[in-house]
Amino acid sequence: MPAPAHITTVGVKRPGFATGGTSVTIQVPNSFATPVPNSVIHHYDVVISPSKKTLPARRGYFQSVRPGIGKMLINVNISTGMMYKKxxxxxxxxxxxxxxxxxxxxxxxxxxxxxxxxxxxxxxxxxxxxxxxxxxxxxxxxxxxxxxxxxxxxxxxxxxxxxxxxxxxxxxxxxxxxxxxxxxPPGQLMRKQFPPEKTKDVLDFATKKPVGRLQSIKNGLDVLAYGQSEYVRQFGMNVDHTAGPLKVQARVLKPPTLKYGPGSRQMTVIPTNGAWNMVGKKFFKPVTIDRWAIVIYEQQRSFNDRSAQDMINGLCGSCRDVGIRLAPTPFIFWENGQGPIAKQLNNAGAACGKDGTGAQLLVVVLPEGGNDIYTNVKHFGDIIKGVATQCLKSSKCFRANPQYYANVCLKINVKLGGINTIPDPSSVSVLTDQYNPTIIMGADVIHPAPGSDGRPSFTALVASVDSNAAKYIAATRVQTSRQEMIEELEAMSHHCLSMYMRYREKVEGKAVGTTAPKRIIFYRDGVSEGQFKQVLEQELPLIKKACASLKINPKITMIVVGKRHHVRFKRDADRSGNCKAGTVVDRDVAHPIEFDFYLQAHGGLLGTSRPAHYSVLYDENNFSADALQSLSFTLCHVYARSTRSVSIPAPRYYADIVCSRAKNHYDPEGTLNFSDSATPVDEGQADISSLEAFRRGFMPLHKSQSSLMYFS
Structure with missing residues (x-):
């Protein structure tokens, strides 16, 4: 048989351990003392999908060597992937x-x-x-x-x-x-984006509670057989896995107090295990909506007048509960999704105001499989017209309960300039120090899916503009495909810093000359450890150049927030078996000389929660570990779309969303196609693979949306 052919077609020294919070002992279910020489994935046959399917799922093992404090560790985890069917x-x-x-x-x-x-x-x-x-x-x-x-x-x-x-x-x-x-041939892992229809199956297969995950890892030690490894013996190493998973000291941080608006029965709330509710609470700054319209792209026989009125009643009721003033009688239009969507939306908006003011909000009801309509709606609202849009799936809003519409209100309020909640000033002194105004930034880069050659990467920078780090604006750009460092960070930082100073002067009434930030806290998407030096050498100077061009000199702290790692923690603290929200680990499994920590900011729901790994690359502000951990935990509670803490700080989360929506900046009817089936040569466009073609086609955000959280 012939050989197979391939089808073508630096960081800062650790400042010491933090001390705040409640001390606990937890287990790292996938860390064992001493090393193994190579990072390997072993696969064994555990199939989720029937054999007739093209992409059966398999479960195997990931292993790598990690430096710990006073020891070397083997990081073992179960791994899931899809394989091509033999x-x-x-x-x-x-x-x-x-x-x-x-x-x-x-x-x-x-x-x-x-x-x-x-x-x-x-x-x-x-x-x-x-x-x-x-x-x-x-x-x-x-x-x-x-x-x-x-x-x-x-x-x-x-x-x-x-x-x-x-x-x-x-x-x-x-x-x-x-x-x-x-x-x-068998055993080929598919290293490409999973087909959308397979995502749920893979997630169901990969989801394991901490107890089950730990047991799977223990079972796999016989497969990995470190004691029998020739390489381990030749290097004189010994892997002690008989002691079981590594036990580490952890602390549970005190959650921040969140503040709501006037009229609330309870003005403040303290989350429990990362969750709270909106019952009896009004938004900190609710908006008023006098002119709005509903555009329904579902067939009228399936979503009739009664369904539309039920939706209006539900949405108006939830808006009233949280303090939003919403006119009870919107214009309603049923439209064909195959028609000219931009024209349909424009007509609906124009019907709301004869004086030319148009709609403040367009609520769009989408049918199942309405992704193309969604892209058109967002392009029209965010880029062309500058009007807030809120899309709802017809199946979700049909006879929906109040909780559904309450969640919709969270999005609508911030899209129109409102603020849902803020951290109480007493909870986070880093943000409320009037002598040191602070801007929080989050940055991310998204690359094209594997196999999508010729498409560019997109970058995003999100920054707070208010003194409470609850209101954010964004900047996004196109750049060279699969390049991780942000090329236009100087211009993006200049824009965000300018908007911050403008908001503090125009909205918060700060005196001219006192609006500039004294501190920048920059949360960067999880670049690999091998790229930390590049971030310091390439991106940090660009932020400093932006500051110099504005004649300001804030002190900068840069933190990389990573989720693509294999460290997991287990503690029998809640029904899911996961650690409590606020669990922080900065010893034992942390880096021996650098400033890093793991923070599990969210409560567990399904499977095993993944903590975020924070690596502090640069810190002119000389923050203590306590201060940065508390700040990061607080920022996980100001994500506007949820009444639960999220796993990473809100600005970093927002940056990810902005990146993923970059395709909305292109004309949906144009030649630059971003559908799953599109390729660099689709539609016979010879220049579609050119970066300049993508840059020319990239349309800027509408001016009226540039100061709003359109991405929420």
Whole structure:
């Protein structure tokens, strides 16, 4: 059998341990003393999906060596992935496009270019074994005359093809192989974005409570067999896994007190395990909405006048409960999602005000599978018209309970300039020090999915503008594909700093000359540890240049917040078996010399909660560990869309959302296609892979939205 072919087509010294909070002892279910030489993933067969499916799920092990304080550690975790199904490549391709007849893979029998390109992205890079070599596995001499692939196999190898019209697979050498003569060997992990229809299955399969996860890891120690490793013995190492998971000292931070607005029966609330409710509470700063319209893209026989009125009553009631003044009689329109959506939305908005003021809010009801309509709505509202839009799924708002509409109100209020809640000044002195006004920033970069060659990366910078770090604005840019460092951070920082000083002067009434921040706290998306030096050498100077251009000199603290790691904690503290919200670990598994800590800011719901890993790269403010941990925990409670703490600080979370919505800045009817089936050559656009083409097509945010939390 021939060899398989591949289808082508620095940081600062640790300041010491923090001391605040309640001390507890917890277990790290996937850390064991002393090292193993290499990072490896071992897979064993535990299949979620039936064998007839193209992408069965498998569970295996991740392992790596980590430096601890006074010891080396092996970090072991269970890992989940999807694998290509072994067997004939033809069958794998048919199952992917959900067809039975092999001729469905023939352009002459109806295979569209779009479907072919989608299939190309799916199997690109997969290893195959070919079965058409000559006797003894020797390659045949290339023919001296031009002939079709089918003729070649019939004449030179006496192997007529069963399906001569079916597309071929091109390997790295350029050879074309008929699908029917290719086999997929077993054990190939699919390192690409999961198909959307598979996401729920994979999540269900990967979800394990802490007790179950720990037991799976213990069971796997026999598979990993460190005592039998030749490499471990040669290096004179010993892995002590008999003591079980590592026990570490942890603390549970005191949650912040959150403050609500006038008229609340309870003006303040202290979250319990990262959760609280809105019963009897008014928003800190609710908005008034006099002009709004509803546009329904569901068929009227499915979502009729009664359904629409029920939705209006539910939304108005929830708005009234939280202090939003919402006019009870909106204009209602039923529209066809295949029609000119921008024109339909414009007409709906214009109907709200004869004086040309238009709508303040457009509520859009979407049918199932209405992703394209959603993109059009957001492009119209955020980019073209500058009007707040709130999309609802028809299936969700049909006879919805009050809690659903309460959650919708959280989004609507901040989109129109309101503030839902703020941390009580007594809870977080870092933010409320009047002598040291502080701006909080969050930055992120999102890259195209694996296989989406030719598409750019997008960057986002989100920053607070108010003194309570509850109201944020955003800047987003296009940059070189798969580049992690933010190219235009200077311009983005200049914009955010200017907006911060403007808000403090115009809205908060601060005197001119006192509006500039004295401190910048910069939360960066989880770049890899090997890129920390790049952040300090490339991004930090850009922030300083932006400050210099504005003639301000704030002290800067840079913190990388990572979630892509394999450290998990277990403590029997709640029904889920996870640690309580506010659990912080800054010893034992932390870095021996650098300033880092793990913070689990949210209460566990499903599976095993993943703590965020904070690495402080630069700190001119000389914050104590207590101060930064408390601040970070507080910022996890000001995420406007939830009455639960989230796993990472709100500005960092917002930056992720802004990045993911960057495609809304492009004309939905244009040639730059971001659908899952699109490719760099879709629609025959030869220049679509050009970065400049994407930059030219990227439309700026509407001016009226630039000071609002449109991304909420």
């Amino acid at each position: 067997g004939p490549l033809l069958r794998v391709c048919l199952e992917y496009i959900n067809k039975n007849n092999p001729n469905a893979l023939s352009p002459t029998h109806g295979l569209s270019d779009r479907e072919r390109l989608r299939l190309q992205r799916f199997i690109s890079g997969i290893r195959i074994l070919t079965t058409h070599l000559g006797p003894g596995g020797q390659k045949q001499t290339k023919p001296r005359v031009s002939m079709t692939v089918a003729d070649y196999f019939r004449r030179t190898q006496n192997n007529p093809l069963q399906f001569p019209d079916v597309i071929c697979a091109e390997v790295g050498s350029g050879a074309l192989n008929p699908l029917e003569l290719c086999d997929v």
